[in-house]
Amino acid sequence: MSATPAVGVALTYGQGERRHHDSVAGVLLPWLAGKDCARVEADTRLAYDEWSHCRTPDQYLSLVGRLDALVTDRLHGLVLALRAGVPVLAVDPVRGGAKVSAQAEVARWPALLPGEDLTTELLDHWWDWCLSPVGAATARRRRARLSRTSRPSAAAAPEYAARRRTAGCLAPGDGGTRPRRTPAVRSPAATRIQEER
Template sequence: MTLRKTLLTGWFSFRHGEVTAGDVLALRRVQRVLDRSGTPHDTVWSPGYQPGAPGFDGVDPAAYERLLFVCGPLHGPQVAGLHDRFPHCTRVAVGVSVLDPSDPAVRGFHHVLARDASGSRPRLDLAAAAPRTPVTPVAGVVLTHGQGEYGPRRRHAEVAGALTGWLAERDCARVELDTRLATGDWRLCATSAQFESVVSRLDVVVTDRLHGLVLALRAGVPALAVDPVEGGAKVTAQARACRWPAVVAAERLSTAELDHWWHWCLTTGRTAARQARRAFQDSGDEGLATALARALHAPVPG
């Protein structure tokens, strides 16, 4: 029988490799080229990334005529091991970096189409012209693990665990944020303006913090808020003050409840958040000024 199939591999295939967005986009481009040419192919995935997908453990080398290694650096025993496992295959590396041409990992390929190698002109990375993929929602995640003042009513750990586990299964880009400001830590915003600049670019904020809710709505971004205090506390109170419905009690936290408000935030909630922002802007300072004046000039009790 004439072998015709091509096996696609890369660092995304190794149990002890890694899967990057660039690798996957480069793979998609190669898959598109093979599909257009009518070349049948399979892809090997790391069991750590896609546990149920075909991995090296289930691959019969005899079923393939060609092996393509896509993207990443050509070096190390894992790459070199492909030559021993697929000795009968025509082995081609594409979109790769060649650090050392004498490396067995490099020399074992029949053809190397490098993106960069010593003495050769660099080529555009495969990921640059990969097929466009649908845009997913960008979710800012603002959680707190403190607030010990609530004592036995605290459900913060349970809420954070449920929220992050649920978010991991949503098709969205997650951005972890912290409302804390610092001038000496590059991971944190140094000013409130910097934090607001990030929030204004999000599609939704998922939070169990009062200011996660308020600053999202201030930017016109819908917030899915969870009150981490049993019986409700400041998050619930603030949602009521903002007339914002997408707030879930810790005792009522469930996948169904989160799914419901997630869908609402990404649809109807967009308009509601913009309305909340306008309401904030129109609220004015008159009421606050009056209340402060009364408090500041009132006789001191006692």
């Protein structure tokens, strides 16, 4: 790692009542401004008509792969940085946790903070961890784990779909790309309400 780390920033703003995107940014942005790092905007949104955004996922992975860490409150920021083997300081901006927390749990990624309890002390702790050799090694292990479980390239997709269809995982009729739907399981209360209608 260079003397001054390059850190990507991928944040969202104002997306609903349970969400704390604006208050999370209100804590993260001044905190980041005080850090000795080269900050790089790393918005996960892809755009063909804006020079400041990546056009493809591969371009985004190339950008993120050159960073020492990423700070994000976005699901795709978390997943793509880990897929690139880059430590992520993730903040779930939804009160009580939502998809960012769920994905961090699936990936067994420890550097996750709830937006409603965000403090600079916690941010500093996980910042130091993400930029440490332990954080970097943990991210590389997650990259290896994600690459073993991720879907194949487009060239290998037809063979992959055929194997999944044979295993009963995919529905026939659309080239085998649509997951097979399973019947919904309803609670007794939901069933009773539906029957009363």
